[in-house]
Amino acid sequence: MRHQGQEHGPGHEHEHGHGRGGHAGHTHGVSVDADRRWLAIALSLIAAFMAVEVVIGVVAQSLALISDAAHMLTDAVSIVLALIAMRLAARPARGGYTYGLKRAEILSAQANGLSLLLLGAWLAYEAVHRLIDPPAVEGGLVLGTALAGIAVNVAAAWCISKANRTSLNVEGAYQHILNDLFAFIGTAVAGLVVVLTGFARADGIATLVVVALMFKAGYGLLRESGRIFLEAAPVNVDPDALGDQLVAEPAVVEVHDLHVWQITSGQAALSAHILVEPGGDCHAVRRDLEELLRRDYGITHTTLQVDHTAAPVLQLTLPGDRDLLATDAAAHCEDAHGPVHRDVPHEH
Structure with a gap:
């Protein structure tokens, strides 16, 4: 030849x-259609639970629950971006785009990383404010909702883990879900502390722990996607x-x-x-x-x-x-x- x-x-x-x-070096272990299916299932789970959590968070006056709901919104957006990017990346190369639109996936990863950092900054500000002047928090509602959120996020994380995570695009969505899972665990602990001791500041402390995890994941995504855009080895x-x-x-x-x-x-x-x-x-x-x-x-x-x-x-x-x-x-x-x-x- x-x-x-x-x-x-x-x-x-x-x-x-x-x-x-x-x-062979370009194919995934799982087909693109299968990746889309798993991402769509995760998106459905997250969107349904997010709507319920917003209502409960307002009723319980829990910043931890509201922050989890806001984080779930970014989860949903990250999955939508991932699905759009996968469709763009699958288009054949033509015209001036000699590699096709494969780097649409990296744009999606950068958007995911940036959204984690921006949302984390806002939540950190709100958490510090609540540590200074804590509102009354319905610990029982917080604990019950957080436990349900853990189950939903475990299911969503499992769905995305079945997709091809060597793609920074899919990995970005997975990091969003994983951080949300950790957030719900922290919120559940905070709700339990409020129920047992009445210590309302536990809600703000749990939020700051989640913020630290969000910063770590967001920085990692921006660093890796930035290397690709800068043509690094x-x-x-x-x-x-x-x-x-x-x-x-x-x-x-x-x-x-x-x-x-x-x-x-x-x-x-x-x-x-x-x-x-x-x-x-x-x-x-x-x-x-x-x-x-x-x-x-x-x-x-x-x-x-x-x-x-x-x-x-x-x-x-x-x-x-x-x-x-x-x-x-x-x-x-x-x-x-x-x-x-x-x-x-x-x-x-």
């Missing part, structure tokens, strides 16, 4: 290989070590313009310019490097430009001589950038 971009026939000095790989890939591994392969003389990034969560891509020793088999080198990337890093979406070097490179360099190597790389690339990895011969 020929790869797009290869030059055919004898007499061609430069060969370019584009390894598309298979789709996947967290489990060290580009410098990867470049050194590629250049250590037989017949490879130099690797530069190495880029590795994520198209969306769970879908890494890589491109690089590879220089092969004179007389080396560029096609064989490309195939070997693609197999290495697939086997060791799970990267199947690769674009490798493979060329012969003009002459053997006989130059003694130290490990830190990146600037000198980058200057040499400019001879092959008009705008070479990033570190250059070279198989430097050693004198014995």
